[in-house]
Amino acid sequence: MFILGMGFVGQFFAEQLKNQGWAVSGTCTSIAKKKKLEEKGFNAYVFDANEPQLEVLNSLNYHTHLLISIPPVVGKGDPMLQHVNLLKSVLDDENLQWLSYLSSTSVYGDCGGAWVDEE
Template identity: 35%
Template sequence: MHLLVLGLGYTASRVAAAFTALGGSVTAVRSQPGAGVLTLDSPELPGTIATATHILSSVPPARDGSDPVLAAHAAALAAAPAQWLGYLSSTGVYGNTDGAWVDETAPVGNGRRSARVAADLAWQALHPAVRVFRLPGIYGPGRSALDRVASGNAHRIDAPGHLFSRIHVDDIVQAVMASLTRGAPGVYNIADSLPATGNAVIEFACDLLSVPYPPIEPLDTPLLSQMARGFYAENRRIAATKMTRDLGVRLRYADYVQGLRGCLKDMDR
């Protein structure tokens, strides 16, 4: 087995490690050029696409709204003999649902993530073996509410009723790896079972670290970027029944309580 990873970031690097642990080989494409480093512009990349058995892209849309991978290599990917292709997308494609649950049958394109919607749909149409994984807020070791609290960068925002879903990075890896041998091509929501307010997560992180809660800030606080304010304009809960049913995934961290406790153990190592 040979996995080509396009974009070796926080999540994809862990998928690559899991793939290697199964005995497969991995070729990674990175954004920054260097000696022996493949980039999207590397002349040998089309040949690698043509020989990989598995291909995963975690590259987000560019500032101009295009998907950099598809802009450069859509034809090669569409013709690839790979038995499995994966794309890490976002549950932001669903837009605002006023807190309602959404599964993979829900419409997309009604929110602020128009470029992500276009990429999501383009990957779905690209190849008959594509799996699109729609991910909510990703957290894990070194990238959780515990780290924000510990660094003094955690905020509680006056946005009552604002719910969102999240997923521990280890469970994304578990779902992606399960899809190598289970489940049909298509779209999969990957999310835990307990959507919650951001304040609840921050408060639990503070409890674990035995520190005071940060003050409640208004939504227009200068502490939030314009992008962060946009996040609070959308309110949804992600249903991941298909992940459980078709991929056979039983989450290691079923909710943020379990997930943050796991992150705390990693911090203590």
């Protein structure tokens, strides 16, 4: 499993998978977070979703499952959707068997029961 965005929600999911015997790799936003993830047994990469590094995305080719759990950016929405063509080109080797997007409702705040999207 490769998780783009091993923040609170992504890391929780990663730990559950690891406890079930999965090998999990993923991304974070700082060297300090990378070190903490590696201490927990994860293969981690520092990654900026606004300017995705091809060498990190190429790591996806060694995984059959991808979870995208990067929170939206105010005014931009999902940063990975800004780079959808790059992501598609990296995933074009047909190794990927499963892809999912996981979002935390907490990133949207209280919307009083109204529908919420990336806008």
